[in-house]
Amino acid sequence: GVVPPESGLFRHAGAVGAVRDWLRARGTRPVRMASLGCARGAEAFSLAASAASLGRTGAAPRVVAVDWTARHLRDAAQGHASPLIQRAPLPDWAQALFEPDAQGWLRLRAEPRSMIDWVHADVLTDPPPGQFDVIFCRNMAIYLDEPGRQALARRLRDIAAPDALLCIGHADPAVLWQNGIAPLSI
Numbered sequence: 001g002v003v004p005p006e007s008g009l010f011r012h013a014g015a016v017g018a019v020r021d022w023l024r025a026r027g028t029r030p031v032r033m034a035s036l037g038c039a040r041g042a043e044a045f046s047l048a049a050s051a052a053s054l055g056r057t058g059a060a061p062r063v064v065a066v067d068w069t070a071r072h073l074r075d076a077a078q079g080h081a082s083p084l085i086q087r088a089p090l091p092d093w094a095q096a097l098f099e100p101d102a103q104g105w106l107r108l109r110a111e112p113r114s115m116i117d118w119v120h121a122d123v124l125t126d127p128p129p130g131q132f133d134v135i136f137c138r139n140m141a142i143y144l145d146e147p148g149r150q151a152l153a154r155r156l157r158d159i160a161a162p163d164a165l166l167c168i169g170h171a172d173p174a175v176l177w178q179n180g181i182a183p184l185s186i
Contacts, residue, residue, distance in 0.1 A: 007042040007138065008087040009106075010049075010094065015167040019134055020050050022165045023061075026133075030060040033134040034159065036123045038065035041076030042085040043136045044116050045108045049097045052112040063116045064128045073118045079108040124151045131161040139169035 010016050023031065031051070035044040044065035051061040067073055081098065082105055090098060090106070101107040119128055123140070137156060141149045160166060 007039055008085050009042050009081055010046050010088070010091055011042065011138070012167075013091075015136075015138075016046055016050060016091075018165060019047065019167070020054065022134060023051060023054050023056065028056075028060070031056075031062075031133040032130065032161075033061065033063045034128060034132040034136065035063060035065045036135065036137040037140040038067045038072070038076065038118075039069075040072050040082065040085065041065060041079075041116070041118075042081065043138065044076065044118075045079070045081060045112075047134065047136065048112040048115040049094045049108065051115060052097055053093045057111055057115075061115050064119055064132070065116050066119045066121050066123055066128055068120065068122045070120050073120055077116075077118045079110075079113040081106040081108065123155060124148060127155050127159055130159070132159050132164060133161050134165045134167070135160060136167045138167060142169070 019033075033047045033051070035041075035047060038044050044063050047063045048061070051057075051063075065073070065076065067076075080101055080103075086106060097109055097112050098106040099109055121128065123137075135156060137152070141152055144152060156166060
């Protein structure tokens with residue numbers, strides 16, 4: 001199979017802005033967020049930093065980061081953002097949440113990093129338990145055949161809370177947002 005290795009920190013500013021707006025509107029309500037196909041953690045870091053930037057800390061915001069490549073998860077758990085995932089400057093609101101590491105890379109600080117649970121699993125066959133308020137599943141479906149895309153669409157509907165924010169990639173096929181999922185233009 002194909003294993004995409006990376007995404008980018010704060011990739012697609014509109015999606016990150018929508019997440020921050022969504023979190024802001026919910027005040028202190030506990031939230032669960034998912035990064036499916038998280039690779040080495042760029043989107044999980046972005047979600048945790050978004051929550052931390054709004055004063056959400058501790059156990060209330062949880063980010064469940066799922067990938068089927070154990071090596072990617074081991075790397076991500078260290079919080080290092082390689083130059084490959086640093087495609088653009090950090091947003092001003094996120095700069096205090098990262099620090100340089102010994103290699104000159106960025107590293108997500110300990111407090112937002114503690115919000116992330118790293119899960120080694122296949123999203124299609126062993127999904128994370130429970131429902132999620134925010135789901136990032138960007139550009140995973142483009143690597144799947146049609147039965148896999150249908151399975152992913154069902155999985156996303158199963159794990160999405162009733163008012164969930166689902167962020168998929170521009171290249172993902174419409175099957176992921178059809179059947180009762182209303183698209184937002186961001």
